[in-house]
Amino acid sequence: MTTERRTIEEPGSGEVQVAIKTTGICGSDVSYYKKFANGDLCACMPLSLGHESSGTVVAIGPQVSGFSIGDRVALEVGIPCGQCVICRKGRYNLCKRMRFRSSAKSVPHFQGTLQDRINHPAAWCHKLPDYISFDAAALLEPLSVGIHAVNRASPTPGSTALVIGAGTVGLLTAAMARQAGCSAVTIADVDQGRVNYAIEKGFATHGYVVPRTLHSSSSSSSLCSLSTSGTSTPFDGIMTPASTLSFQGQVETAKMLAGEMLALTKSSMPLLDDEDDGVDMTFECTGKEICMQTSLYATKPGGKVIMVGMGTPVQTLPLSVAHLREIDILGIFRYANTYRTGIQLLCAQKLGVIGAGFTLPNLDDMVTHRFKGLDNAKGAFELASRTSDDDGNLVLKVVIEA
Incomplete structure (x- = not known):
């Protein structure tokens, strides 16, 4: 990882220039940092990382209205074409011509937000009130993933939910499930610290710590702590190596995990019908095979x-x-039309506005480690791939501040 000095042009038509104040490190950023690739996407040229960002408007280009110098903004960094059928339907996150900062999908790559200043379309800059911090504003990006996931699930009040994976996206997805009226939200992870955090801070109502090593009569397997990439931030996934367990062994493990997770909810909600065993919806936030298997067994008919x-x-x-x-399997990819909702939720949290019995937890508290300046980015990325620091403290969200 190197730091380069470049000259930035004046913002073009429809653009504003933003001085970046905070950038959160996502799991996909860590993947590019460590492997120069994220899943099937390989960087073929230098790529600036970062896409969870907020900052201040310092210059305004032609054909821009509604912005002033000094405005505080959160950046939505996926830029769709706005013209195709998908965009016109409002599902612009699926646009084939989407350019997303810090992603190698488009060539030339759309550079990320780990820069002192960037020019960005004003239409994708969301103004913030003064009482929302730049750190919390940067977290609007992973919060948007949680909002979009719950929108796709469309829970009814009183629904039950299971969230597998207690990284940033898993936590925020659990919080949004509670916000949507789910009466019981269980969150599961291999990291005790993250599960404890989820319960103590009110992201979920129940927590399950997956044993790192499971023993059965026929075989044993190690459930490994992983950091993966994609739409989510670093989290502890659960994976059983294929060399250790056969598919049938994985299935038996998945059934056992599902049963133990469900038992937590049943013990506190005795009126649940035995014939209706399972949760109404499961949010699988790790992308790992055994977690997806567990999700199917944990979900009710x-x-x-x-x-x-x-x-x-x-x-x-x-x-x-x-x-x-008849379980519906729904995929989500990033988010669409979520930032306004996210800002409203942050405003309600900061102003102490209580809705239907639930207020979004303080997102500033999710930032466990802060690094000052781009020159310290390497240390930030190294720490972001871990679940605890050298002192044993929980690592949840690592940010780089100006």
């Missing part, structure tokens, strides 16, 4: 599994479970 995490691209799944239970 007629329920939904929402694929949030992007990890293992090809998976072997017990799809007969989905067939026989």
